[in-house]
Amino acid sequence: MHMLHSVLPKPDVLIAGAGIIGLSLALELDARGAKVVVLERDTALAHASSRAAGMLAQNDPHNRPELGSLSALSIQLYPDFLARIKKLGDAEVPLHTTHALQALDDKRVTSLDPLSAEELRGHAPFLAPGDLQFGRLLEHSLDPRELCAALLLAVRASGVVLHEGTTFESVAEREAGGLCVKTSRGDISPGKMIHTQGPWAGAPVRPVKGQMLLVKLPPSLPLREVVRGAGIYIVPRTSGERAGCAVIGASVEHAGFDEQTNAATEASLRARAALLLPALGDAATAPTISTWAGLRPGTPDDLPLLGSLAAEHQFIAAGHYRNGILLAPATARVMADVVEGKSPELSLQAFAPARFS
Numbered sequence: 060m061h062m063l064h065s066v067l068p069k070p071d072v073l074i075a076g077a078g079i080i081g082l083s084l085a086l087e088l089d090a091r092g093a094k095v096v097v098l099e100r101d102t103a104l105a106h107a108s109s110r111a112a113g114m115l116a117q118n119d120p121h122n123r124p125e126l127g128s129l130s131a132l133s134i135q136l137y138p139d140f141l142a143r144i145k146k147l148g149d150a151e152v153p154l155h156t157t158h159a160l161q162a163l164d165d166k167r168v169t170s171l172d173p174l175s176a177e178e179l180r181g182h183a184p185f186l187a188p189g190d191l192q193f194g195r196l197l198e199h200s201l202d203p204r205e206l207c208a209a210l211l212l213a214v215r216a217s218g219v220v221l222h223e224g225t226t227f228e229s230v231a232e233r234e235a236g237g238l239c240v241k242t243s244r245g246d247i248s249p250g251k252m253i254h255t256q257g258p259w260a261g262a263p264v265r266p267v268k269g270q271m272l273l274v275k276l277p278p279s280l281p282l283r284e285v286v287r288g289a290g291i292y293i294v295p296r297t298s299g300e301r302a303g304c305a306v307i308g309a310s311v312e313h314a315g316f317d318e319q320t321n322a323a324t325e326a327s328l329r330a331r332a333a334l335l336l337p338a339l340g341d342a343a344t345a346p347t348i349s350t351w352a353g354l355r356p357g358t359p360d361d362l363p364l365l366g367s368l369a370a371e372h373q374f375i376a377a378g379h380y381r382n383g384i385l386l387a388p389a390t391a392r393v394m395a396d397v398v399e400g401k402s403p404e405l406s407l408q409a410f411a412p413a414r415f416s
């Protein structure tokens with residue numbers, strides 16, 4: 060195993076954390092001509108990034124309104140983001156759904172007209188809405204596992220140097236300028252450093268566990284749109300090896316760095332899903348293919364930390380909570396601007412890293 064300093068001893072930028080935020084930002088900086096090294100203590104994209112449901116849920120009622128312009132920018136950038144990934148790594152990332160049916164029982168949903176009973180039957184005849192009303196949104200989803208596989212191919216084909224199994228230990232300013240970063244595999248001297256370790260970035264970012272399951276949809280439930288109600292979502296996969304399956308999620312648990320699943324939570328997710336789509340209540344009809352948990356990078360106000368840190372030459376992009384997949388392209392764009400000393404195209408005031416200090 061080579062030591063770090065033998066590869067690219069003085070990169071322009073060192074990024075700690077190879078989740079979707081770190082790697083998207085690495086690709087953006089590489090495209091702008093920077094020499095970039097990414098450190099990952101584990102395996103790239105192994106945690107929240109590949110465990111998410113994949114809704115590009117710009118209109119999720121859980122989202123704080125302050126996320127509006129960053130989400131809108133990301134949706135605008137997504138086609139170019141996927142095109143860059145395809146061009147570099149030659150892997151297509153398909154969209155699985157184009158619309159979401161959003162239950163209107165959540166008081167935070169204000170700008171959505173209810174579908175008539177006839178419209179609802181047209182879109183989802185198998186839905187059992189009871190007294191619930193639904194609105195229909197143009198909102199895409201993708202499979203984060205497909206996105207992560209393609210993103211990794213793109214990174215490997217780019218000029219970015221990725222070191223997996225390499226833990227960031229400490230950083231100090233160098234008298235000669237720039238930084239000295241200590242890692243588990245030697246020192247490296249970047250000009251700048253960006254912290255993108257998600258829940259491992261340290262306070263105020265903290266893990267918020269979400270348990271999920273993948274079920275096989277029965278022939279009676281040919282779901283082609285996301286269905287979302289209070290505290291539950293069902294996201295069908297419509298192509299590839301998981302075609303005909305759907306992700307059901309997700310719990311919201313403050314359980315530290317625990318990534319275990321349990322049968323009680325699986326049963327409660329199924330029960331909630333079955334209130335909307337009754338066929339999902341029966342494990343014989345819609346068998347469980349797999350269960351897993353991801354650790355969302357939460358913050359006290361559910362908004363990310365984006366910007367420079369008090370320490371010279373250091374930056375953070377972390378705490379994307381429920382929306383890392385959605386917000387990766389916009390985060391890459393605005394943070395590359397910040398790192399280059401330019402004003403980003405939208406205000407990052409709500410995401411100021413120092414707002415909790």
Ligand code: GLY
Pocket residue numbers: 111112269308309355380381382
């Ligand atoms: N993005 C949905 C969730 O965090 O469960």
